Amino acid sequence: MKAIWHGGFIYTMLEEGDLTEAVYVEDGVIKGTGSYERLKKKYGSPETEEISLNGAVMFPGFVDSHLHLIGHGEKQLQLDLSALTSKEAILQAAKEREQQLPEGDWLIGEGWNENQFETPDYLVKHDLDRLFPDRPVLLKRICRHAIAVNSAALQAAGISRNTPDPDGGVIVKDANGEPTGLLFDKAQDLILKAVPPVSQHYVDEALTAAIEDCWTKGLTGGHSEDLSYYGDVSVPMKAYEKAAASGKYPFRCHLLVHHEAVDRWEQLEKPSGPYVEFGAMKIFADGALGGRTALLKEPYQDDPSTNGVQVHDDETLGQLIRKAREKGMEVAVHAIGDLAFEKVLNAIEKHPPKNGRHDRLIHAQVLNDELIEKAARMPIALDLQPHFVASDFPWVIDRLGKDRMNTAFAWKTLMSKGILCAGGSDAPIEPVDPLLGIQSAVLRKSSHEQNGPSYYESECLTVYEAIKLYTEGSAGIIYKETSRGKIAEGYDADFTILSEDPFAIDPVKLHLLDIEKTVINGQIVYEK
Known part of the structure; x- marks a missing residue:
């Protein structure tokens, strides 16, 4: 054409x-x-x-550098709790959802956030048991680093007062030693293994729903991590083969491979073509700030009894990075807290990537000056999620304490040090809309406050810098800087076309821009 x-x-x-x-x-x-x-x-x-x-106004195609594409599709198909602001509303929504389910099926919901409640208390089994005495219920916190389950789900997973915490996880127990129904990080796996496996049809449906939704947001691609969450790796691989690789749903899918899935993935035939490719090996170093499981150097300001969760001890982390090197792969490591970030940098120093290559550190939310300087000297790039500012402020200030905030969510500082940075959403944890991410990077305002302040204004990006995260940054982080992220001869014809010029409007209105068209490989895949 x-x-x-x-x-x-x-x-x-x-x-x-x-x-x-x-x-x-x-x-x-x-x-x-x-x-x-x-x-x-x-x-x-x-x-x-x-x-x-x-x-209309055309840009190089916007690409989300970190999301869970199938998980984003599940949010379209499943019970979505992310907008609900009380336990009562969540329980009512769950009860309504139950009416659509066959007897015996698990009730699964996504996205609760206690920071939106009047009193920020976690959901626990006692909240769920009175409405769901027999059906197993599993409700994922918005960060996906914590779940709330009822007694039926604990029973199905064989979790009792005698079950020890697994490495890198916490089964929260009450004063009498009984599980409360709240599980953090690797402890979630005990429950997830008890959930009946999803069907190929379900995963196919979730992926196509996700891609279609991404088109409407102007996204032409995404770097996704979801190969280890749907039974055998072949299930999501088949979904990507059928939807994207076939060209039926064009979308530039760059897939990270979770370390638990990498051996099985190696054995499988890989989809090929312009729409599916594979990247770094994914590792988790810590949890998240919402559940106080991000690994910090000093204890949490609002709960001095903990400084978070280390998912892998230092030796195991080093072994995993060495394993990636033996397979000829870089690593992409989830690291939110400063101690997790430090441990990952130390491990990469011992086992560096090949010359001319770089590892990816995902999130990089809580750092310090020394870590920022060290990161700038190392072969690493950063996946930033600007919308975390809108979601995590102002409560994160109480959680971390003001001293740590000066080098937290420090997008401007990180970019000014010459570190390659890319922009993403972490959908379904945050909204997938890149315009919301761009707006958050520019304004640094909380979505929980009407006309609230800009937080740590010195870290606000310009509109140009923010758009660069989703164009040049997302291309460079996967070594596509000479073929994507710009409109120039020899580059892929991927375009995001907006109704108005984002450089000419008040940034407060950025989220109101319409997507006129989304173009991938020269083909119009979405038109308003």
Whole structure:
């Protein structure tokens, strides 16, 4: 297919403010940019379509550098609790959902957040047991590092007062030693293993729902981690083969491979083509701030009895990174707390990636000056989730204490040190909409407050810097800096087309921009 795009504002992202009048695309690749008349003269033919932007604003395709694509689709299919602001509302929604379920099925919900309640108390089994005495219930906290379950689910998983905490996890128990129904990090696996396996059809449906939703948000691709959560690795692999690799649902899927899935993954035939590829080996170093399981150097300000959870001891972390190197892979490590981040940097120092390659550290929320300087000297890149600012403030200040906040969520500082940074959502934990991420990076305001302040304004990004995270950053972090993330000759014809110019409006209105079209490989996959 040949097409000349023109008649709007086309930001190349080659440098700030750089515009081109028109773009010529052939077979999914940009073959020329420049004046409309010149391109028309050079490439115009009966087969060349002319597509007017009608005054809309074109960017290189926005790519989410860290999400769980199938999990995002599940949120469309399952009970979504993320907007509910009380235990009562959650219980009512769960009871309504139960009416749609066959007898014996587990009731599974996603996204509760006690920080939205008037009194921020966790959900526990006593909340659930009175409404669900027999059916197992599993409700995932928004961070996916904690779950609340009822007694029937504990029983199905064989968890009792005598069950010890697994490595890297916590089974919360009351004063009498009884499990409360709240489980953190690796302890969740004890429950998840008891849940009946999902069907191939369910995973297929979740993935296609996710891709279709991402198109409507202007996303042309995503770096996803979901190969180890749906039974055998072949199940999600088949879903990606059927949906994306086949070209039926075009979307640039770059897949991380969880260390628990990597051996089995190696044995399988891999989907290929322009829409599915595989990247680094995923490891978790700690938990999350919401459940106080992110691993900190000093105890939590609002609970000095803990400084978080170390998912792997130092020796195991080193062994896992060495395993990746033996397989010719980089690592992508979830590290939220400063102590987790430090331990990961130390392990990478001992087992560095090959020359010219880099490892990915995901989240990097709580750091200090020394760690930032060390990271800038090392072969690493960072996956940032700007919308965490909107979700975690103001409660995170009480959790961490003001002293630690000066180098927390420090996106501007990290970018100013020359560290390669990419932008993502961590969907389904945060909304997948990249415009919300861009807006959060620019404004640094809480979504829990009407007309609230900007938090730590010195870390606010410009609109250009924020968009770069989702274009140049998301391309560079997977070594695609010469083929994606810019509008230039030889680059992939992936475009996000907005209704208005984000550089010309008040950033408070960024989330109100419409997605006019989403274009992948030269093909319009979504049109308003």
